Amino acid sequence: MAQLHTRDIPTLHPPTEANLLQVLWCPFDHPPEPKPKTALFWRSTTTITDTLTTPPEPPAVHPD
Numbered sequence: 001m002a003q004l005h006t007r008d009i010p011t012l013h014p015p016t017e018a019n020l021l022q023v024l025w026c027p028f029d030h031p032p033e034p035k036p037k038t039a040l041f042w043r044s045t046t047t048i049t050d051t052l053t054t055p056p057e058p059p060a061v062h063p064d
Helices: none
Strands: 002-005 020-026 037-043
Touching: none
Parallel strands: none
Antiparallel strands: 002 020, 020 037
């Protein structure tokens, strides 16, 4: 996961009032396409109230 703040990247142009881009990806291949899955989420930091002190463990680990 990566979090990009608009305050740190002035050329990043968010939609509406968002000021944080979260990039999530799974490093494993996902057939039928042999590539990782990626998801982008724009958020406003003012709406984030619950934050984790430690990241959760993945439910599965790839055998390779």
